[in-house]
Amino acid sequence: MSKVTMTVNGRATSGDVEGRTLLSSYLRDTLGLTGTHIGCDTSQCGTCVVHVDGKVVKSCTMLALEADGAVVDTIEGQANADGSLNVIQQAFQDHHGLQCGFCTPGMVMSAAALLKDNPKPSESEIRKYLEGNLCRCTGYHNIVKAILAASGQDVSVVAAE
Amino acid sequence: MYNFEFERPSSVDDAVQSLGGEALALGGGQTLIPALKQRLNQPDKLVSLTGISELNGISMLSDGRLSVKGATTHATVAEQAREHYPALADLARHIGDPAVRNRGTIGGSLANNDPAACYPAAVLGSDATVVTNAREISASDFFTGMFATVLSDNEIITEVRFQVPSSANYQKFLQPASRFALTGVFVAKFADGVRVAVTGASENGVFRWADAESALSANFTQSAVENSSVSPDGMISDLHGSAAYRASLVKTLTKRAVAAAS
Ligand code: FES
Ligand code: FES
Numbered sequence: 001m002s003k004v005t006m007t008v009n010g011r012a013t014s015g016d017v018e019g020r021t022l023l024s025s026y027l028r029d030t031l032g033l034t035g036t037h038i039g040c041d042t043s044q045c046g047t048c049v050v051h052v053d054g055k056v057v058k059s060c061t062m063l064a065l066e067a068d069g070a071v072v073d074t075i076e077g078q079a080n081a082d083g084s085l086n087v088i089q090q091a092f093q094d095h096h097g098l099q100c101g102f103c104t105p106g107m108v109m110s111a112a113a114l115l116k117d118n119p120k121p122s123e124s125e126i127r128k129y130l131e132g133n134l135c136r137c138t139g140y141h142n143i144v145k146a147i148l149a150a151s152g153q154d155v156s157v158v159a160a161e
Numbered sequence: 162m163y164n165f166e167f168e169r170p171s172s173v174d175d176a177v178q179s180l181g182g183e184a185l186a187l188g189g190g191q192t193l194i195p196a197l198k199q200r201l202n203q204p205d206k207l208v209s210l211t212g213i214s215e216l217n218g219i220s221m222l223s224d225g226r227l228s229v230k231g232a233t234t235h236a237t238v239a240e241q242a243r244e245h246y247p248a249l250a251d252l253a254r255h256i257g258d259p260a261v262r263n264r265g266t267i268g269g270s271l272a273n274n275d276p277a278a279c280y281p282a283a284v285l286g287s288d289a290t291v292v293t294n295a296r297e298i299s300a301s302d303f304f305t306g307m308f309a310t311v312l313s314d315n316e317i318i319t320e321v322r323f324q325v326p327s328s329a330n331y332q333k334f335l336q337p338a339s340r341f342a343l344t345g346v347f348v349a350k351f352a353d354g355v356r357v358a359v360t361g362a363s364e365n366g367v368f369r370w371a372d373a374e375s376a377l378s379a380n381f382t383q384s385a386v387e388n389s390s391v392s393p394d395g396m397i398s399d400l401h402g403s404a405a406y407r408a409s410l411v412k413t414l415t416k417r418a419v420a421a422a423s
Contacts, residue, residue: 002167019167019207020197043195044338046260055236055263061194062264065167066187066209110259131340132258 004068008033009077017064023057024048026064027074035075035105039134046133049106050074056113058132075105078112088112088150095155097146099137106133111147120151123158162197166206171213173319177294179208180315186210188232188269191261210268216319221245226290227325231268231318238267248329248422249287252279252347255333257340268318274366276307276397277341279333281367284321286329286347286358292320307366326351330422332414334361336401343401344410346370348418354378357415362407364395373415381423383416 005014008031015030027033027050036059039045043061050059051073078086085093088111098104107130114121114129121129126147127140135143145155170176180186184206187193196202210216216232219241227245229238239254239262256262256270256279270280271291284291284300291298293316303310312318326349336343342361349356355377357370376385391411396404 019165020162022194041198043191043261046258049260052263056260057263058260061191061261063167063190063194063207063209065169066190066211068169113259129259132260 002065004064006067006069007071009073015064019063019065021064022060023050023052023062023064023067023072024059026067027059027072033074033076037102037105039102039106044132044134045103046106046110046130047103049109049133051109051113054113054116056110073109075108078108088115088147091146091150092143095142095146095149097138097143103133103135103137107135107143111150114147115151120153121147123148163200163203165197165204167209168206169209169212173213173215173294173317176208176210176213176317177315179206180317182206184208186272186317188266188272189234189264190269191257191265192269192273192275210266210317216268216317219245222322225325227323229267229321229323231320232266233268235262235265235267235270246287246323246325246329248326248331248347248349249283249323252283252331252333255279255335261340267321271303271321272310272312272318274304274308274310275341276363276366277336277339277343277345277361279331279342279345279360282331282342282345282347282358282360283323284358285367285369286331286349286356287323287326288351288356289324290322291318292322293318301369304367307364309366324351326356328422330418332418332421334410334414336361344407344414346411346414346418348377348415348422350377350381350422355381357418359391359411362391362396362411364397370411370415373412377419381419383419386412386415386419 001016037047039047048060145158148155185204187207187209210232218230235253235256243250289300329349331347333342333345344361347358357373360367372389393404393408396407398404
């Protein structure tokens with residue numbers, strides 16, 4: 001076992017992990033932050049997306065020890081300080097951007113990274129950015145709408161409600 | 162995954178010292194970690210290259226070549242190579258998805274030499290030089306077949322030096338499930354001739370299409386390759402596309418790349 005330390009959602013954390021322990025396992029099993037989901041465990045679905053040093057990564061395809069010393073942000077750290085939903089989360093609720101909700105943590109984390117780099121993305125930029133995030137429920141239109149809305153743009157350009 | 166030791170050295174020398182035996186170098190892990198999960202490999206140690214600052218970055222060399230350090234991510238190439246070598250930046254911008262591009266590295270991709278990976282086409286098409294801790298290897302000597310290169314077990318790709326063509330384009334026909342190229346063609350026009358490198362098609366991995374190169378060197382237009390064709394012998398055939406389909410894609414994509422690069 002090796003010791004790993006990282007700042008997760010602003011809090012210093014540490015734990016003992018094996019070489020093979022995935023970042024997703026460290027977050028879920030060691031820290032109990034189960035908002036980061038494991039859909040595929042093969043780097044396809046994006047439900048495990050978190051930010052490492054501000055960049056989106058698939059936490060199922062990164063070792064915990066690779067994130068030693070890093071700043072990690074997960075869905076649990078996204079709400080506003082008073083516990084209310086942040087702009088992106090609220091937009092997902094308002095525009096029915098989720099049904100079962102399984103993909104949602106990854107979608108929200110990807111959306112947050114996109115809007116940080118590109119505050120007013122076009123519909124096609126949003127769709128392209130989400131190519132590594134799969135949703136089996138919504139058909140994507142409402143997710144795209146939610147992200148457009150969160151960026152303060154008109155959502156009527158997106159096809160179906 | 163079987164367990165392994167993990168090391169994260171901060172210099173190339175230390176990384177080389179740590180390799181050997183059953184140890185493996187770990188780039189961004191976007192291929193190796195999934196492979197380990199499937200128990201396709203059983204290293205006793207992984208030596209991460211992502212903590213080595215001398216392995217990261219992009220710069221123009223005084224001889225006009227573009228240097229990309231071995232552990233530079235696809236996302237960094239997509240962003241920082243744009244002003245120097247737009248076709249290379251564009252290729253990097255279409256590898257995998259944003260999360261994969263933030264981790265995957267050029268050295269990892271080349272050392273793995275997946276027969277459908279994008280970077281090998283750019284490296285061969287740009288007549289690049291692969292630099293390791295031990296030597297400099299010309300692109301034409303580097304790739305030796307599917308998932309095979311001339312690298313030895315304790316050799317690390319430290320840098321790739323690209324010749325920058327006057328114009329170039331990469332056309333990737335996406336295999337949408339894997340996000341690899343079903344077939345991809347990199348066309349690069351240099352003062353002394355045109356290079357055409359094909360990935361995703363051959364069972365031997367990336368290759369140069371010599372007929373198209375000579376036709377395009379004489380006349381850089383789509384019609385120049387009209388009468389050329391590649392043989393489907395030795396092409397990959399799977400549920401996504403037959404050998405004949407891939408052979409046909411090679412020509413179609415070459416023409417599209419020429420049109421885009423003209
Ligand atoms: S669980 Fe990581 S990409 Fe699906
Ligand atoms: S809401 Fe169910 S998978 Fe996306």
